[in-house]
Amino acid sequence: MSNLFESDLTNVKWTTFCGGNTDETGNSETCLELASVEGGYALRNNQDPNGTVIRATGAELTNFVNGLRDQGIV
Template identity: 45%
Template sequence: MPQFANGIPAGRLKGAVWRKSARSNPSGNCVEVARLADGGVAVRNSRDPQGPALIYTRAEMSAFINGAKDGDFDDLTEITG
């Protein structure tokens, strides 16, 4: 797998097809993901499509997604106050 520096400008990821969750809201408060040719996954802020993209391996994304499905991060979205 080629080495990318995390924070690479998203526009430098040639051929990346970006998509976002159907749960995204119309305000643009979401992230977008793209599968890379080498099997990695890029993540960017939908509000800044030319801004930085973070690159993860498939194993890293799998661990994150499975953790999210298991509720490991639910406390990050709870509204307190």
């Protein structure tokens, strides 16, 4: 497996996922952006594209989503 944390994010295609909510002033909510990178995936906040990026393998994301389901969050 390649080193997920060394994957270059310069030209990746980000896909945005939003829940459709707005804040009290009518601004769009913060959305999650996901990009496929060598070795896994990168996730970031669409309102802070230069901020922190979380990187995870496919298995880690699957376990995360399953955990959310098990807790009744989604």
